[in-house]
Amino acid sequence: MKSEAGQNEADKAQEKEEGPQRLSSVTAALQLLKVFSEHEPELGISVLAKRMGIAKSTAHRLASALLSEGMLEQNADNGRYRLGIQLFTLGALVRRRFDVAKQAVPFLHVLREHTDETVHLAVLDDTSIVYLFNLESDQAIRMRSYIGVRKPAFCTAEGHVLLAARTPDVVSRVLKEGLVARTPRTNTDTQVFLKTLDAARRDGYSIDDEESEVGMRGIAAPVRDISGNVVAAVGVGGPAQRLTKKALRAAVPHLLTAAEGISATLGFHRPL
Numbered sequence: 001m002k003s004e005a006g007q008n009e010a011d012k013a014q015e016k017e018e019g020p021q022r023l024s025s026v027t028a029a030l031q032l033l034k035v036f037s038e039h040e041p042e043l044g045i046s047v048l049a050k051r052m053g054i055a056k057s058t059a060h061r062l063a064s065a066l067l068s069e070g071m072l073e074q075n076a077d078n079g080r081y082r083l084g085i086q087l088f089t090l091g092a093l094v095r096r097r098f099d100v101a102k103q104a105v106p107f108l109h110v111l112r113e114h115t116d117e118t119v120h121l122a123v124l125d126d127t128s129i130v131y132l133f134n135l136e137s138d139q140a141i142r143m144r145s146y147i148g149v150r151k152p153a154f155c156t157a158e159g160h161v162l163l164a165a166r167t168p169d170v171v172s173r174v175l176k177e178g179l180v181a182r183t184p185r186t187n188t189d190t191q192v193f194l195k196t197l198d199a200a201r202r203d204g205y206s207i208d209d210e211e212s213e214v215g216m217r218g219i220a221a222p223v224r225d226i227s228g229n230v231v232a233a234v235g236v237g238g239p240a241q242r243l244t245k246k247a248l249r250a251a252v253p254h255l256l257t258a259a260e261g262i263s264a265t266l267g268f269h270r271p272l
Contacts, residue, residue, distance in 0.1 A: 226267030
């Protein structure tokens, strides 16, 4: 049986052998989490190190870091590690997004029928929007949106209503990244951008007038959860020659009805 000093020397030698192939600490930590499974919910350091092909001391450092962040827990009886409650909390946030998309589907179908334009559901991810669900218009010329596609939040109708509900630090990050023009009509003026967010809060919806894509207009409204937090945005988009400003105004009641319907399924009820 190796002494503690001998084991440390062996670990150091193995770490040197890992050389350029040695994993970054972030990647290694994520891979360590993936070693756990339904059949092996608890694992000791020796097993973790062997499965990952790293030194025990390296595995211990990774596990300690994850333990301090709540990503791992340690069984006091046997010293083994298991996935922590913080992972459940993060997973619940992801699950909530998919729940929103599931609840939104019937309302999006009705919205498309009323507007005959492409409709979609988007969420905010840092300073971008991500499309969770879309239903394209049946018309030959139409807006296309694909699930998982990202766009800058500052120049989209969905981004406007999502950012309007966020704290100032989120808006500051957007401004720090810069309002970079995507089209000749993209607003790049900070004061105009902030007024756009104020209008979205006041009106309950926002319009993208060819700011994100040339020849395309869009309109969006916020979706709220049971706590009243804005968790998504429902939008309508189409060609500018068809989705005129008059058509946009006509779409507003249908858009708001869809947004309120989805919000109600999530438990939100607007105060009387």
